[in-house]
Amino acid sequence: MTKDENEIKFSYEESIVDSDSDVEGKWPIFRAATDMKDPQFSLGMTFASKQQLREAVQNYAFNNGKEIKTLKNDKERMIVKCTQEGCPWRIGLKKVLGSLSWRILNMTDEHEGCSWVWENSMVKFSVVAKRWSTELQDHPDWMMRKFKDKVCSQEGFYVSNSQAYRAIWKAKKLRQGKVEDAFKKIWSYKEETSRTNPKTTCPVKLSDLSDESGGMLLTAISIDGNDSIFPLAYAIVEGEKKESWTWFLELLKTDLEITKSVEDEYCFISDKQKGLIPAFESELPGVENRFCVRHLHANMKVAGFQGKALKDCLWACARETTLNAFNVDLSKFRGLDEDAYQWLGEKSPTEWSRSHFSTHSHCDMLVNNICESWNGSIRDARDKPIIECLEILRKMLMGKFFEKKQKAAERKSLICPAIVRKLKKIEKEAAKYLATQWDFFKFEVGHLYGDQQEVDLEKGCSY
Ligand SMILES: [Zn+2]
Incomplete structure (x- = not known):
């Protein structure tokens, strides 16, 4: 060990360690951000701290399969050396006067007769x-x-x-x-978000509720004038429970200005997540609640009622727009499986069949697949720490909204393209019908008996 120390020519250091004021210009600086991953050493190279230097040596050792030990290590000098016998690789460093930096004074950057070290004592x-x-x-x-x-x-x-x-x-x-x-940073984040997004509600709430599962992302998604996803609100809450949903719905209600008198114009489709329905009952009792038919079908399968015939029949019941047609399909369903019929009877058709939907919300949607596509697009954000997660969502939405705004500005037509396509299809279908005396009569009867065929067309236009 003493032999190694003597080998360092300390006389050389005097010429190298001076004029600290000029460090940047004179000596190569080790830049952690770019150099740390695969450190390369050179004479005069200057490290910001001993810690940085140690990490660099460590990474160098692991990348090159070498075991490197510290021969000397005090307040002013440090020597590191390859442990393999006869190998000349070594670096001598000195602390830069009046600074935390360390600089390479001398080095032999070559290994000789030195193999890859598998069991490395540097591995901690x-x-x-x-x-x-x-x-x-x-x-x-x-x-x-x-x-x-x-x-x-x-x-x-x-x-x-x-x-x-x-x-x-x-x-x-x-x-x-x-x-x-x-x-800890959430309060500053909230301040900054509120400052830069003036018309956005961005509350932070302290909660004494603890949940083992911890951190659940709640979202409210709607469809825009072009039948596309339009996220309205999102929140990270302690867990999927009534209190969390209630807080979320309360904010949503305020932001959308859903007063008692207009509650029935709103329709929510969900998978009836835990705590959600009780939260609706307390916050928005007058809105229409639907249960996604795809989920209903999944539950039906879990309950033991499987097969394509039952599935098709369930979907037919869901799609029917008149009570009569619904009853016809339901009796077919019963004919297929009495137990499945009993099971389905426990679910109110107002939640899953068009024949029973209210017409106030002008919406005939049966599934909430837009939520699934949304969930798919935010997969990356979900397992990140809270602020990172919120930032991914915010940036993504900002980009999407901007894109849509630009596209909308380019359009001259009042009606959005997806709706124009829909209307054209309906127009073509409608062209097959001839208005006769008899048809007119039927239309009147249908209307009187709550037949919703014609309402469907209306809805097509009102989107
Ligand atoms: Zn070596």
Whole structure:
């Protein structure tokens, strides 16, 4: 060890360590952001701190399969050297006077007769946790064995079971820290969002409700004038429960100005998530609540009523627009399976069949697949820390709204393109009918008996 120390020519340092004021111009600076991943060393290279230097040496060692030890390490000098016998690789550094920086004074950047080190004593669980923190955060489900195999095969060094286990644990702590940090910033985030989005409601609420599952993203999606997705509101809440939904609906109600007198003009389609229906009962009792037919069908299958015939019949019942036609299809359904009929009888058709929908909301939608496409588009955001998640959503919506605004500005027509296509189709269908005395009579009767065939056409136009 003393031999190594003597090898450093300290006389050289006097010429190299001076004029600190001119550090930037004179010496190569190690830039952590770009150089840290694959550090390369050169004479005079200056590191911002000892910590940075240590990390650089560590990364260099792992990338090159070398084991490097510290020969000397005090307040002013540091020497690092390859541990393999006879290998000349070494770097000598000195602290820059009056600064936290460290600079390479002398170095031999060459390994000789030095093979890849598999069992490297530099491998510590904290180092592994740091190098793998992003991947561990993206895969919270990784177990020790899987993680160990990944590290060993990708890094080219051995980690023991206990190191792998502790690294996972440490990464969890780091993640937890990040989550907590994000929550600490939520108030400033709210201020900034309110400032830059003047007409947007952006409240933060403290809650004493705790939920093990923690962090649920609630959204309200509507369709715009072109039958496209139009997200109205989103919130991250403690969990899927009545209190959370109530808070969300209360805000939505205020923002959309849904007063008692207009409640029946609104229609909500959901999968009847936990706590949602009771929340509607307390906040918006007068709105129409529908249950997505695709979900109804999924539930029917779970209940044990399967097969294409039943499925088709259920969908026919859902699509019928008149009570008579609905009853005809329902009796067909009963004919197929009496038990399934009894099961279906417990669900109110006002929630899932057009024949029973109110006409106030001017909406004939049966499924909430727009919510599914929305959920699909935000998959990336969902497992991120809270602010990152909110930012992904905000930026995405900002982009989409801007795009739509531009497209809409280009159009001269009052009616949106998807609706024009719809109207053309209806027009073509309608052309097959001839208005005769008899047809007119039927129309009148249909109208009197609440036949909604003609309302359908109206709805086509009113979108
Ligand atoms: Zn070496």
